[in-house]
Amino acid sequence: MTSKTALHLLALPEEHLPQIISYLSLNDVCQLRLVSAFLRDPRHVHHLWMDEEGENSHNITLGRGIMTSRRLQRMLSIFTNITTLRLYGLQLLDRSAVTLRRDAADRDSRHYLEVLQNATCAQNLECLELLGVFECDPFTSDWGTGSTPSYSIHADVRFPKLKRLAIDGRLYHGELPLIRSLLRSSHQITHLRLGGPIPRLCDFDIEIAIMQFHNNTLEELILDGCCGKIISLEIKSTRLRTLDLSGCKSLSEFQPGSHCPNLEELDLSNCSNLSLDFLKSKFCPRLKVLKLRMNTTIEEIDSADKGGNDSEQQPYLPHLEHIDIRDCPLLRHVSIRSPVLTTAEVRGCNHMQSLTVSSPVLSTLCVAWLYSLENISLDCPVLTSLDLTGCYKLSNKGMKFKCPALQSSGIRNGTNDASDD
Amino acid sequence: MNADECMETIKLTSRGGDSFELPYAAARLAHVVRDANDENDDGDIDSPEDVEILKVNSPCLEKVVEFLKHYHEEALTEIKTPLEDNTFEGNVKQEWYQNFLKGIDQPMLFDLVTAANFMAIQPLLDLTCLKVSCQLMGKSAEEIRQILNIPKLTPEEEETARRDHRWIFDD
Numbered sequence: 183m184t185s186k187t188a189l190h191l192l193a194l195p196e197e198h199l200p201q202i203i204s205y206l207s208l209n210d211v212c213q214l215r216l217v218s219a220f221l222r223d224p225r226h227v228h229h230l231w232m233d234e235e236g237e238n239s240h241n242i243t244l245g246r247g248i249m250t251s252r253r254l255q256r257m258l259s260i261f262t263n264i265t266t267l268r269l270y271g272l273q274l275l276d277r278s279a280v281t282l283r284r285d286a287a288d289r290d291s292r293h294y295l296e297v298l299q300n301a302t303c304a305q306n307l308e309c310l311e312l313l314g315v316f317e318c319d320p321f322t323s324d325w326g327t328g329s330t331p332s333y334s335i336h337a338d339v340r341f342p343k344l345k346r347l348a349i350d351g352r353l354y355h356g357e358l359p360l361i362r363s364l365l366r367s368s369h370q371i372t373h374l375r376l377g378g379p380i381p382r383l384c385d386f387d388i389e390i391a392i393m394q395f396h397n398n399t400l401e402e403l404i405l406d407g408c409c410g411k412i413i414s415l416e417i418k419s420t421r422l423r424t425l426d427l428s429g430c431k432s433l434s435e436f437q438p439g440s441h442c443p444n445l446e447e448l449d450l451s452n453c454s455n456l457s458l459d460f461l462k463s464k465f466c467p468r469l470k471v472l473k474l475r476m477n478t479t480i481e482e483i484d485s486a487d488k489g490g491n492d493s494e495q496q497p498y499l500p501h502l503e504h505i506d507i508r509d510c511p512l513l514r515h516v517s518i519r520s521p522v523l524t525t526a527e528v529r530g531c532n533h534m535q536s537l538t539v540s541s542p543v544l545s546t547l548c549v550a551w552l553y554s555l556e557n558i559s560l561d562c563p564v565l566t567s568l569d570l571t572g573c574y575k576l577s578n579k580g581m582k583f584k585c586p587a588l589q590s591s592g593i594r595n596g597t598n599d600a601s602d603d
Numbered sequence: 604m605n606a607d608e609c610m611e612t613i614k615l616t617s618r619g620g621d622s623f624e625l626p627y628a629a630a631r632l633a634h635v636v637r638d639a640n641d642e643n644d645d646g647d648i649d650s651p652e653d654v655e656i657l658k659v660n661s662p663c664l665e666k667v668v669e670f671l672k673h674y675h676e677e678a679l680t681e682i683k684t685p686l687e688d689n690t691f692e693g694n695v696k697q698e699w700y701q702n703f704l705k706g707i708d709q710p711m712l713f714d715l716v717t718a719a720n721f722m723a724i725q726p727l728l729d730l731t732c733l734k735v736s737c738q739l740m741g742k743s744a745e746e747i748r749q750i751l752n753i754p755k756l757t758p759e760e761e762e763t764a765r766r767d768h769r770w771i772f773d774d
Contacts (some may be wrong), residue, residue, distance in 0.1 A: 198716055198732065205686060205736035216744035218753050218762050233685035260767060270685055 196226075204229040227261045231268035249273070251297050258301035266309040267298070273316050295360035295541060299340060307341050337377035344368045350377035365391040366512050372525045375404035405430060406449075417442060428452050428473065436460070444468055451475035451506070473506040480510055484517040507531065528552065549573060550594075556580045563587060614653040617664040625668050627651035629675035658721050663714040670727050671698055679726045682733055689740040694733060704734050723746035
């Protein structure tokens, strides 16, 4: 490498360095800071991220991917200008846990969110993501002592500019009240993801902490795997585009109704207790993606507006591009009509008896191993590939195809008689 | 007329006086072009005019125009952190964009970073900055120092640096 090359890199305008450094992981940033005094300037660092789950994780400095609250504190005292902090797959370990057990009065200032909010960067932080993290909690059975989780509210947790908040993993009672406090004190969040067993959120949190304060800003709400106490959910937001409640197994009441007119993606997969009666009404007219996988209550889906006779039926989800209804054991009758449907996933519905799909753009459909399927009606002019493997009850009489592009060579197993109406 | 649907072509002229022609709809990815043509916030424009890019030399502007033309046909997928990989190809999956920076020398790469910044072409800035970053990923401080041809820190400087970073080494 010539000195001319080096001169070029260091001669780059200083304003480029934050972006170049933003692609470097925390470990790389640390190495870079050991190179020269110029590169050590904390003003160059706006984004910090660390991914211990990535396949190419090469953690040179932090060894086992452990981030103690004390390390975090020191780190933030150096990188005072950051606006984004992303920690993925880390073990968040409180090294002072043993001390804490001896002196419970020291409990304050050991939680990560508290460390964060005391840091200089808190005023500027716009994005905070703690994903796939694991907090070693000194008060859980892992440490041999028991303790009642604290639900007290910390009124002073404040990140005034925070827009993106994502927390997912195993965080214990130390962080939960802080998360609640954070939700109550930040009023600009546009993207919120709370997942895994950590938050143990309840209806009250959704209603009071999330919807009351963020109703006017939220564009994406992901509560995947909040299997705790979310039972009833009423969401009214004109800005909301993405709503993911997958894995909220306690959820039994949910009515999007007409209160989310701009919703484009709805994921209710694995909400096994949820009644999907709202599907029978007109809802979310802009919906593009609908996922209902592993629902154990739904028996019928009909996305057609039954205003007139069969030929006049209009789709009431006119923008639906993707539907996933795999592994719904009670589902018997499905009728999907959309002018833009490109993907329909229906495998694993072992009791499905009839399937109707109408889409001018659907080119591939797999209905393999629907053992109970007796009737299939397809109006898909560009469909070229259809997998009927294992549909043992399906006979020629039960097939109605308006699929001029579908050749017998495009049909797998089952029967090879594709009859054009 | 709406700039996005504008079929007219314009010329971008480099510091060396060479001109490169491209559709205005492609060129307007560069905010410097939009500003020169007084494009308003709604994307309305009267008649697009040629623009002089006096801070960019000819070989670099030719590359930039190549990028603009292709981006109009196939946009660059957003580069998100944490990165999936510590190689450029592992993070930029689109073949054309992989090849776009393949084989170019370091001075040209830095010229492109500077040009992308001056012409306010964010996707090109993202791509070129990522390329530079990938050269530093996974390297030790000593390796980076060799790549950048920077003299070794004095013992005092190194001690200061390590003191700054005590949180890394010590709890």
